[in-house]
Amino acid sequence: xxxxxxxxxxxxxxxxxxxxxxxxxxxxxxxxxxxxxxxxxxxxxxxxxxxxxxxxxxxxxxxxxxxxxxxxxxxxxxxxxxxxxxxxxxxxxxxxxxxxxxxxxxxxxxxxxxxxxxxxxxxxxxxxxxxxxxxxxxxxxxxxxxxxxxxxxxxxxxxxxxxxxxxxxxxxxxxxxxxxxxxxxxxxxxxxxxxxxxxxxxxxxxxxxxxxxxxxxxxxxxxxxxxxxxxxxxxxxxxxxxxxxxxxxxxxxxxxxxxxxxxxxxxxxxxxxxxxxxxxxxxxxxxxxxxxxxxxxxxxxxxxxxxxxxxxxxxxxxxxxxxxxxxxxxxxxxxxxxxxxxxxxxxxxxxxxxxxxxxxxxxxxxxxxxxxxxxxxxxxxxxxxxxxxxxxxxx
Amino acid sequence: xxxxxxxxxxxxxxxxxxxxxxxxxxxxxxxxxxxxxxxxxxxxxxxxxxxxxxxxxxxxxxxxxxxxxxxxxxxxxxxxxxxxxxxxxxxxxxxxxxxxxxxxxxxxxxxxxxxxxxxxxxxxxxxxxxxxxxxxxxxxxxxxxxxxxxxxxxxxxxxxxxxxxxxxxxxxxxxxxxxxxxxxxxxxxxxxxxxxxxxxxxxxxxxxxxxxxxxxxxxxxxxxxxxxxxxxxxxxxxxxxxxxxxxxxxxxxxxxxxxxxxxxxxxxxxxxxxxxxxxxxxxxxxxxxxxxxxxxxxxxxxxxxxxxxxxxxxxxxxxxxxxxxxxxxxxxxxxxxxxxxxxxxxxxxxxxxxxxxxxxxxxxxxxxxxxxxxxxxxxxxxxxxxxxxxxxxxx
Numbered sequence: 001x002x003x004x005x006x007x008x009x010x011x012x013x014x015x016x017x018x019x020x021x022x023x024x025x026x027x028x029x030x031x032x033x034x035x036x037x038x039x040x041x042x043x044x045x046x047x048x049x050x051x052x053x054x055x056x057x058x059x060x061x062x063x064x065x066x067x068x069x070x071x072x073x074x075x076x077x078x079x080x081x082x083x084x085x086x087x088x089x090x091x092x093x094x095x096x097x098x099x100x101x102x103x104x105x106x107x108x109x110x111x112x113x114x115x116x117x118x119x120x121x122x123x124x125x126x127x128x129x130x131x132x133x134x135x136x137x138x139x140x141x142x143x144x145x146x147x148x149x150x151x152x153x154x155x156x157x158x159x160x161x162x163x164x165x166x167x168x169x170x171x172x173x174x175x176x177x178x179x180x181x182x183x184x185x186x187x188x189x190x191x192x193x194x195x196x197x198x199x200x201x202x203x204x205x206x207x208x209x210x211x212x213x214x215x216x217x218x219x220x221x222x223x224x225x226x227x228x229x230x231x232x233x234x235x236x237x238x239x240x241x242x243x244x245x246x247x248x249x250x251x252x253x254x255x256x257x258x259x260x261x262x263x264x265x266x267x268x269x270x271x272x273x274x275x276x277x278x279x280x281x282x283x284x285x286x287x288x289x290x291x292x293x294x295x296x297x298x299x300x301x302x303x304x305x306x307x308x309x310x311x312x313x314x315x316x317x318x319x320x321x322x323x324x325x326x327x328x329x330x331x332x333x334x335x336x337x338x339x340x341x342x343x344x345x346x347x348x349x350x351x352x353x354x355x356x357x358x359x360x361x362x363x364x365x366x367x368x369x370x371x372x373x374x375x376x377x378x379x380x381x382x383x384x385x386x387x388x389x390x391x392x393x394x395x
Numbered sequence: 396x397x398x399x400x401x402x403x404x405x406x407x408x409x410x411x412x413x414x415x416x417x418x419x420x421x422x423x424x425x426x427x428x429x430x431x432x433x434x435x436x437x438x439x440x441x442x443x444x445x446x447x448x449x450x451x452x453x454x455x456x457x458x459x460x461x462x463x464x465x466x467x468x469x470x471x472x473x474x475x476x477x478x479x480x481x482x483x484x485x486x487x488x489x490x491x492x493x494x495x496x497x498x499x500x501x502x503x504x505x506x507x508x509x510x511x512x513x514x515x516x517x518x519x520x521x522x523x524x525x526x527x528x529x530x531x532x533x534x535x536x537x538x539x540x541x542x543x544x545x546x547x548x549x550x551x552x553x554x555x556x557x558x559x560x561x562x563x564x565x566x567x568x569x570x571x572x573x574x575x576x577x578x579x580x581x582x583x584x585x586x587x588x589x590x591x592x593x594x595x596x597x598x599x600x601x602x603x604x605x606x607x608x609x610x611x612x613x614x615x616x617x618x619x620x621x622x623x624x625x626x627x628x629x630x631x632x633x634x635x636x637x638x639x640x641x642x643x644x645x646x647x648x649x650x651x652x653x654x655x656x657x658x659x660x661x662x663x664x665x666x667x668x669x670x671x672x673x674x675x676x677x678x679x680x681x682x683x684x685x686x687x688x689x690x691x692x693x694x695x696x697x698x699x700x701x702x703x704x705x706x707x708x709x710x711x712x713x714x715x716x717x718x719x720x721x722x723x724x725x726x727x728x729x730x731x732x733x734x735x736x737x738x739x740x741x742x743x744x745x746x747x748x749x750x751x752x753x754x755x756x757x758x759x760x761x762x763x764x765x766x767x768x769x770x771x772x773x774x775x776x777x778x779x780x781x782x783x784x785x786x787x788x789x790x
Contacts, residue, residue: 001629003622033591037623044625045591045610063608063616063716070622102504108590109499109507110521126505175577178596182570187624188595195503196428196440200583201573213458215440221458227398227465228432228649228728229582230439234396254623321458333623 002253004041006072008141012039012134013056019130020052020101027051027094028101028127029115034191034333035103035131037254042070047085049094057092059085086118101127106193132193136330136338137352142255143376146331146354147385149257150374152250154387156180157261164395166240166265170204170233171225177202177248186250191334199335201249204233207242210368213322217336219360220245220368221322241266245360245368249335256331258356259386260372263393272369275361276392278310279370282359283390286327287375290382296345303327303341303359315361328357331374353377354385397648399436401467403536407434407529408451414525415447415496422446422489423496423522424510429586429728430498430526432649437465442480444489452487454480481513496522501588527588531725531733532747537650538771541726541749542780544652545769547645549782551575552656559790561635561660565599565628566620572597572643581645586729594730596644599628602637605763608717612731614755615640615763616717636661640755640763644730651726653751654781655767658788667764670756671787673705674765677754678785681722682770685777691740698722698736698754710756723752726769748772749780 016039020028030039030048037043039050044067046060057075060067064078077088089095097119102112104126115124138146156177163176178201182188190199194217205212205222214221214231225234238244244263249256262276282303289302304327307316317324325344330337331354339347341355355377360370373386411434415423425434425443432438434445439462441455452470455462459473472483484490492514497507499521510519533541551572558571573596577583585594589612600607600617609616609626620629633639639658644651657671677698684697699722702711712719720739725732726749734742736750750772755765768781 001618001621031591033593042622042625043591043610062610065716066608066610066622066625070625104504104508107504109497109502109504110523111590112504112507113499128505169578171580172578174583175574178573178577179570182573182628183564183567185566185620185630187619187621188569188627189593189624191593195506196426196438198428198584198586213461215438215457215461223396224582225580226396226582226648227437227461228646229584230437230461230465232583233577235580251623253621321460 003070005141008139009039009041009072011139013050015134016050017052019134020050023125025052025099025101025125026097030103031111032103032106034193038135038333040071040073042067044070047082049089051094057088059088082114097122099123099125101125101130103128103131132338135332137350138332138354138376139352142332143354145253145255146257146374148252149250149255150385150387152181152184152186152252153248153257153259155184156248157246157259157388160246160263161393161395164238164244164263164265167237170206170209170236173204174200174202174233177204181250185252187252187254190249190251190256192336193334194336197336199249200232203231203245203247205245205368206236206238207367208365209234209236210243210245211319211362211364211366213318213320217324219318219322219324219362238265241268243268243272243367243369247372254333256335257374258331258335258372259374259388260358260360260370261388261393262369262371263395265395267394268369268392272363275312275315276369278307278312279359279361280390282306283357283371283373286357287382290349290377292351292377292379293348295348296339296341297343299349300327300341300343312361315363317360319362319364322362327359328355330354331356349377351377351379398465399467400536403534404434404436404467406534408445410529411445412447414529415445418520420447420494420496420520421492425498426506427498427501429588433530433728435466435468437462439465442477444484446489452483454483477509492517494518494520496520496525498523498526527733530727532745533727533749533771534747537727538749540648540650541652541769543647544645544650545780545782547576547579547581547647548643548652548654550579551643552641552654552783555641555658556788556790559633559639559658559660562632565601565604565631568599569595569597569628572599576645580647582647582649585644585646585651587731588729589731592731594644595627598626598640598642600640600763601631601633602762603760604629604631605638605640606714606757606759606761608713608715612719614713614717614719614757615642633660636663638663638667638762638764640765642767649728651730652769653726653730653767654769654783655753655755655765656783656788657764657766658790660790662789663764663787667758670707670710671764673702673707674754674756675785677701678752678766678768681752682777685744685772687746687772687774688743690743691734691736692738694744695722695736695738707756710758712755714757714759717757722754723750725749726751744772746772746774
């Protein structure tokens with residue numbers, strides 16, 4: 001089993017410490033699985049304290065042996081329960097924390113209040129934005145993991161050609177994608193940071209199901225088969241000549257690949273074919289425009305403008321209440337990472353950012369068509385990580 | 396698509412309001428998906444305010460049309476963004492909230508602070524325990540949904556007999572279970588309330604993988620295939636004469652079924668067979684002892700005593716650091732519901748509680764054997780919801 005290389009963890013901690021110090025923070029406590037894995041290499045039940053200066057302290061509730069095997073950090077300490085954490089901090093010379101950071105976008109209120117009560121002299125700052133901005137630039141190691149996910153997605157999207165047929169349900173197709181994902185080593189969950197946002201392994205949305213708006217911050221939601229989930233595949237049977245949108249995600253060694261392909265049994269209408277071609281054009285345009293230094297907002301504008309030129313604005317990235325204001329997002333340990341390629345996200349692109357770019361068009365009652373591919377930003381431009389051809393997949 | 400019956404929602408709200416009033420709370424805000432679904436019938440992005448007296452108010456951010464279709468509540472109001480919530484509360488006569496409840500075990504710190512700032516006159520109480528205790532007693536409707544999940548699990552556990560063979564990997568078996576689950580209508584996620592606890596559709600743990608301790612609050616964790624997930628199936632190939640523990644969960648209409656079976660290609664050693672028989676005996680004993688009014692702690696004691704009599708205490712519900720102090724738990728909209736059948740949970744059993752009882756034995760280096768079945772507490776005793784035979788499954 002592959003653990004995170006020591007040098008990776010070391011570099012991440014150093015960068016994080018620089019940013020903590022720049023904000024006059026004495027340190028930060030990391031608890032959430034994705035963040036914990038990023039900074040320590042393990043998700044064993046633990047609290048990681050990263051001081052602005054000095055060695056981090058991984059305090060492990062369960063399981064200490066696996067934490068020691070998985071993490072390359074120096075100071076890994078077993079703790080009986082979290083109430084001994086203040087004492088351990090003392091023992092390691094961190095007795096006078098005055099300003100410390102917490103992942104306040106994800107940490108439950110009760111845990112936040114526990115920190116307040118346990119370290120009463122300390123004031124607390126939200127460091128989620130620091131972490132998300134740190135994590136948005138990927139190392140070569142991280143890009144390699146996303147490539148592995150892209151390879152699994154390619155296997156699944158290719159095998160799917162032999163599975164999709166008239167009369168099969170969205171859920172059966174979804175089930176096949178789940179089977180392939182796990183067989184090939186998908187770790188079994190797609191982590192998403194947003195509050196109350198939940199993921200299935202795939203979205204398989206045929207015809208009007210692809211035009212169904214949902215709670216998700218996504219151009220397509222799907223009906224699902226129960227309001228208890230309210231997204232994704234349902235018992236709808238595939239019909240001829242309707243667009244079948246397949247959004248597929250897997251995670252290898254923690255790192256998510258996230259791609260979308262459009263399938264059809266038969267042919268699509270001229271309107272849908274035109275929209276599909278426009279999504280191809282938008283991807284080409286984004287590849288052409290994207291350079292380190294260009295703002296995410298500007299990149300979004302280029303895509304939106306292209307959709308407008310083609311008279312497709314009304315259907316671009318959803319329709320009506322379901323229209324979303326982004327054309328892509330970062331991927332990494334979570335599926336909703338920074339940067340967001342949206343009018344409100346002014347950060348410039350940087351080398352090493354990995355983006356899922358997803359130009360899609362949603363037509364009321366009719367469905368969703370489009371593409372989603374994964375790219376890494378390099379000095380020479382966007383480099384495609386996806387292995388799968390960008391054509392419409394006709395069966 | 397089946398929505399939650401109006402009468403269900405009505406009854407739940409009435410009971411919740413009684414408990415809010417008893418604690419001198421003016422009302423409570425509900426946001427988390429499982430709770431929101433329980434009290435409103437929808438998980439569309441929304442904030443539900445339940446006053447101690449009067450009509451609840453469902454304030455919907457996205458998607459209002461689906462929320463109206465899915466929820467039987469009277470007052471469903473679209474909101475542009477959450478900052479308009481205080482005004483809407485005013486409009487509906489809830490301007491003087493002094494004490495209100497929040498789901499502080501799951502609500503992120505930033506949202507908690509947002510409530511503090513937006514309604515500064517109000518003091519905030521954690522109502523997670525009220526909600527969890529309310530939800531632990533199920534209605535006939537809810538029990539029907541869990542029966543549907545049990546039927547899907549039966550299909551999967553039965554089909555598995557034709558899939559498991561020497562040389563197939565844990566992950567392939569897991570993939571087949573995922574495919575069957577989705578094909579049959581599993582909604583695609585198993586909700587778990589515990590902080591940082593994550594679920595795959597199944598655990599498939601062969602041989603020593605079943606004896607691997609993990610971060611999970613579960614007697615078995617598994618290796619997984621990456622420390623980024625650190626649980627569940629891995630690339631280990633099935634061998635003859637080793638125990639294969641299969642923990643399988645699905646959710647139909649939101650409601651989880653959770654069962655465990657032990658498979659073997661060939662035969663198990665005498666020691667493992669004896670432990671397996673003991674897990675059957677413990678289930679029979681629990682069925683014999685369980686009555687409305689008996690405390691969960693007492694039920695646990697009966698099971699632990701039986702394991703001790705058989706000389707199996709050291710392996711009962713895990714071994715070493717992985718040993719857990721429970722023999723079962725509630726299931727419903729989440730997989731880790733109340734009650735917990737543990738020495739520390741003194742609540743008495745009540746009619747309508749649905750329990751997953753899971754006597755298991757874990758032998759270091761060797762693996763896990765045991766059973767998990769779902770039951771409902773009735774005046775006549777525990778009624779089994781599981782359809783699958785309790786024998787060891789030999790292939």
